[in-house]
């Protein structure tokens with residue numbers, strides 16, 4: 210990494226864990242930061258030496274099918290100490306689906322075997338049960354209505370920890386709809402995709418703000434064109450959320 | 461054939477006529493016929509002398525089924541086939557209803573059936589295909605089946621059911637060695653189709669196939685092909701069949717259509733053996749109408765409008781890539797038929813330099829995506845009729861024609877709004 214003044218995003222396993230248009234989240238973070246007048250550098254990591262991890266201001270990991278999750282598991286384990294160190298140092302994480310599961314403490318597969326996770330998130334995932342596929346609407350105390358798509362065949366136990374919010378439509382972490390995901394401090398894990406940041410730009414801004422705060426990186430402020438682009442896209446996202454929340458559907 | 465079959469056929473036909481008058485629901489009559497006589501489909505199909513060829517895969521089933529049916533007809537066979545989209549048991553039963561006599565007899569030599577990979581296992585039991593042609597496995601099926609591996613496993617079961625012939629796309633990660641991963645059958649002839657490495661690599665997003673995770677031992681393209689695409693010029697492809705080459709007409713420009721033609725040709729050769737004539741492929745494909753909904757040109761008030769069907773990410777990408785230049789007037793309509801449009805973040809939309817209008821319940825999600833790409837968007841209006849009217853009122857493009865990119869459900873709705881016939885017979889428009 211070269212530019213000291215840039216915000217640095219570490220995108221983990223884009224090849225294995227990039228199922229639901231997840232790389233869109235990284236593009237959205239980059240575009241929003243740039244519109245606000247802060248350059249961004251994205252480093253992708255698929256395997257090998259964890260070069261430049263320590264420079265990461267924000268870490269993203271996406272979702273994938275079970276076959277990809279199994280293949281990603283040893284690769285995640287290999288960099289688990291580095292990832293735990295980043296989390297302990299207050300670098301914000303956004304983890305979706307299989308990526309969230311692998312960054313937890315344990316993933317129990319359908320056959321009963323279990324995978325040891327990277328231990329970034331204090332959560333345990335259990336595969337199985339009926340798969341839920343459909344629109345997903347969550348009420349977040351911090352952000353209001355958060356909207357996306359849910360497609361999962363697993364449950365996640367987050368213990369007494371904080372969550373993204375209360376499920377309004379869809380299933381969430383547990384068999385009986387209750388809460389969705391994990392959100393405490395700078396660590397956010399969820400099974401909401403869509404990609405989640407497309408419909409919920411406020412969440413992108415929260416992540417960017419905490420990433421910036423640690424390095425005291427200021428926004429230079431948007432150009433008039435960028436300000437207009439942000440206004441336009443936030444209004445479109447608001448309409449997208451309203452359309453989904455007004456008539457959510459599932460399979 | 462018993463009374464039950466007669467009742468099933470007659471009631472099914474009556475419903476079919478009624479459904480057609482109401483303008484909708486082409487699978488309903490088949491559903492009712494199957495309720496009255498559950499064995500109707502299986503028995504009728506089993507009576508076809510040369511059995512069933514099943515065509516499956518994520519993308520291109522309708523086009524390829526249409527091509528293969530035409531090739532077989534040109535070889536003198538009477539062909540029973542199902543209309544595009546009618547690839548579930550009810551749809552096939554509906555198609556049978558229009559062709560059988562009241563006693564349930566079907567006057568056909570062979571059935572060429574497009575089979576939905578999600579029902580593949582069940583349909584394979586029902587149809588007992590002698591030959592199976594598999595086109596590709598693409599991630600588009602995720603909305604319905606959630607995991608590419610699961611789709612691959614389903615197609616593996618369909619392939620395993622083939623008793624006499626198996627025809628596979630060697631350019632597909634999953635299909636290139638599928639024959640080695642299913643139980644062997646002594647009398648099954650396995651053949652492959654594909655394209656030259658230059659053509660396959662040159663398709664600007666590859667001939668998109670899902671990533672295969674885990675032990676990949678056989679590289680795509682490495683199996684010898686019975687039929688190979690060796691050249692491509694606009695909507696014409698040159699196919700090498702053993703020592704012969706033929707030039708065939710495609711429904712539209714695009715390597716994916718050339719591979720469909722190669723697949724249909726390889727399947728015809730696999731089924732017909734020494735009776736196969738390359739020249740008949742040329743004649744059959746020359747005579748084919750454009751397959752409904754793909755690259756179709758609608759004439760609306762004297763103006764030509766090209767319809768691009770957004771069936772799934774792979775077909776959308778291939779169709780976008782085959783645009784010769786950014787269309788001057790573009791309209792996009794996507795609704796709940798595409799429940800999770802997340803994959804638009806994996807699509808390269810650079811073939812478009814703007815979009816004039818977007819409608820359908822997913823319109824705002826598309827507008828967000830295009831906004832992050834910096835592609836200007838004109839109007840977003842969830843009222844389809846109003847949005848359509850406003851788009852049609854736009855000035856005629858100076859060059860070419862207006863373009864509409866639609867998902868299947870919106871295509872059906874918009875055809876209806878514009879006063880075009882419902883899809884019932886399928887295949888050709």
Ligand SMILES: [Zn+2]
Pocket residue numbers: 787788789790814815816
């Ligand atoms: Zn225009």
